[in-house]
Amino acid sequence: MKAQIITIGDELLIGQTIDTNSAWMGAELSKIGFDVSRKISVHDSYHDIKNILGEVTGRADVVLITGGLGPTSDDITKKVLCDFFNSRMVINAEVLSMVEEMMKKRGIAMIERNRLQAEVPEACRALTNARGTAPGMWFEKEGTIFISMPGIPYEMQYIMNEHVIPDLKKRFSSRCIIHRNIMTYGAPEARLAEMLTGFEQSLPECIKLAYLPNYGVIKLRLTATGENKNLLEKTVNEQVNILYEIIPDLIFSATEESLESFVGRSLRKGNQTMCTAESCTGGKIASMITGIPGSSEYFKGSVIAYDNNIKEELLKVPRDVIRKHGAVSEEVAKRMAEGARRLLKTDFSLSTSGIAGPDGGTREKPVGLVWIAVSSDRGTVAEKHLFYLDRIANINRFSYAALNLLRKQIEAK
Amino acid sequence: MKAQIITIGDELLIGQTIDTNSAWMGAELSKIGFDVSRKISVHDSYHDIKNILGEVTGRADVVLITGGLGPTSDDITKKVLCDFFNSRMVINAEVLSMVEEMMKKRGIAMIERNRLQAEVPEACRALTNARGTAPGMWFEKEGTIFISMPGIPYEMQYIMNEHVIPDLKKRFSSRCIIHRNIMTYGAPEARLAEMLTGFEQSLPECIKLAYLPNYGVIKLRLTATGENKNLLEKTVNEQVNILYEIIPDLIFSATEESLESFVGRSLRKGNQTMCTAESCTGGKIASMITGIPGSSEYFKGSVIAYDNNIKEELLKVPRDVIRKHGAVSEEVAKRMAEGARRLLKTDFSLSTSGIAGPDGGTREKPVGLVWIAVSSDRGTVAEKHLFYLDRIANINRFSYAALNLLRKQIEAK
Secondary structure, X not given: OEEEEEEEOHHHHOOOOOEHHHHHHHHHHHHOOOEEEEEEEEOOOHHHHHHHHHHHOXXXXXXXXXXXXXXXXOOOHHHHHHHHOOOOEEEOHXXXXXXXXXXXXXXXXXXXXXXXXXXXXXXXXXXXXXXXXXXXXXXXXXXXXXXXXXXXXXXXXHHHHHHHHHHHHHHOOOOEEEEEEEEEEOOOHHHHHHHOHHHHHOOOOOEEEEXXXXXXXXXXXXXXXXXXXXXXXXXXXXXXXXXXXXXXXXXXXXXXXXXXXXXXXXXXXXXXOEEEEEOOOOOHHHHHHHOOOOHHHOEEXXXXXXXXXXXXXXXXXXHHHHHHHOOOOHHHHHHHHHHHHHHHOOOEEEEEEEOOOOOOOOOOOOOOEEXXXXXXXXXXXXXXXXXOOOHHHHHHHHHHHHHHHHHHHHHHO | OEEEEEEEOXXXXXXXXXXXXXXXXXXXXXXXXXEEEEEEEEOOOHHHHHHHHHHHOOOOOEEEEEOOOOOOOOOOHHHHHHHHOOOOEEEOHHHHHHHHHHHHHHOOOOOHHHHHOOEEEOOOEEEOOOOOOOOEEEEEEOOEEEEEEOOOHHHHHHHHHHHHHHHHHHHOOOXXXXXXXXXXXXXXXXXXXXXXXXXXXXXXXXXXXXEEEEOOEEEEEEEEEEOOHHHHHHHHHHHHHHHHHHOOOOEEEOOOOOHHHHHHHHHHHOOOOEEEEEOOOOOHHHHHHHOOOOHXXXXXXXXXXXXXXXXXXXXXXXXXXXXXXOOOOHHHHHHHHHHHHXXXXXXXXXXXXXXXXXXXXXXXXXXXXXXXXXXXXXEEEEEEEEOOOOHHHHHHHHHHHHHHHHHHHHHHO
């Protein structure tokens, strides 16, 4: 069961938009047993789109296509599909009534452009879209299914969940691919690989191992392929157990989840709460934590203390401590964490003070330096880290390092 | 001058990693006049990589390749390139000494795996990498230049900036492509397109218009192509002026920049400061603002008041106001903004209170509802918005809506 993904849009090629759609679709196809063998992005160009449609025909069982279905004239995918499948445009009554209803609900007057969104090639089956005005379209040709969807992520996701995935599941009996993700933090990639050399060499042939680093978090992905699902599950579980024996301290989760999600789960389990006091990370950690549904159960709030006055006045970091050690120091990070925990009345607090760059570094305190601290009723601990990255990458590394320190403190309790 | 981009890695196809590299590379190539005609992602598979190298040969002047150069055994790109170019591996002395120095600086012992990173195919020119252990590689075959780089974004970016872009600029005399981005907020895509129908129809033939929506911000991209740079610039500027006449209230910037960057520039210009009081956005707005270099000049800090107690105790929102109107209400949003401005002593403050979902909605206050407020010495204003999206998309829409209200208040002064 092979699949390919085509994303259409000049903005993807000139790099104005990052293609998150293809990643999302790849993950969904993968879950139901498809091997996504290729992803291709092409221009909003009649010939480029038609060429790639020709190239993939017969080379995959399923081709998912996004983009170029908007109401504006730079969107030409529907026209190309109509020609490629030698069809003609017709108004789809069901789609039209959905568009009309949506416009009414949002209090927007229906204009001709909106009505045209309900036109689809006669050769396709229209897939209704409750999140927007452009429907999805399902075509078939020479053994290949082509499914075209809008490029707006939440519209595409709606059509995938509502139509595409259920229909593909009915059509194809799944071949067995299992992915298992072991989440680690604390060792750089080369060192981790060194520690796992023996493990890798003795892996059963049906299992492949990959290393996926992301700002210090390294995901180890085991992919098992075969016929017998139960046997595969058993074999993978055995290998996961072996991993736990080799690197017990580095693994924080044996299911795919982020560090912030794991920390949240741990807090919830212990009925505990947390807050943050962020300087250089500027709300990034709070934003990561509150991105998780249900985080209000354990996350109380934060003080973002970018300005030193806020460190003093709200977090009660003594002025002379800042003067003596500087804002980026062990002492200030600890006082910030302690001050936030008192102020926001939580079980744990997490603080950061560092230099994200590009400016503000000195010889003693270069860009990339951060002090992080965690305070709880067991006391306050701090760690120093140094990364040599750009502003956004530094902020991300700081945030993960801080979340990992919090994780260790929660586990130590 | 045609370019193609190949990104290698199973994680891209099964959607575990979002391909940000190709967007970044596409933008850089575009700036120096290349037309990026296709982007392709393939598996870490010997045959898939070799096939795609064969397919692109002769079809582009330049092919940029990332991924599969790590020290672990799932990384096979270097081996495939070596075979594809009928070459053999040799140790590169310059790369080896850089790797040794880097390990020393980081205090990590040099292991055989690190040494192997300094091996490259004899057929290539090695491109040194000061941010990691894997060098870039420059090959040429049948009129196509192939450049292979590591998949870690900051390593790839270093090699691009240090070697690839300067060398390509020397090699190719640039053909002229100008992109101009006009940033708008406040009208949905179809309505904006309706307002710009006449404008589009009378655009000179050398200019193309595209609409790029992102959580309520719609970027209008004008792309001009031709031989004479000065003439192109003039023509584009004329069209930008016409746009300003048609939609003056919707445009916030005539250069490509985010709403948070624009707000920051405006504050800096007026020597003003700001803070945020965030409930449902949980630090997202603060994190967006502090992602901008130099934001400490105008951003003082935030109170993330996820818990109602923090709204009461820190932001001094009276308990009976929360009881009477609920936390998600005009009154509470206004009191939050006022409380934060007093507490953090800034010229402007921005608050949010809403329901991001997926749970917590009611009939009167559904998921997707948000109240935002801005307080300044001209008083406090509030706006209500309603989006029907998932948690992360709602948080993003809330944040942009809030930043836009702040922008309007700054401009009104």
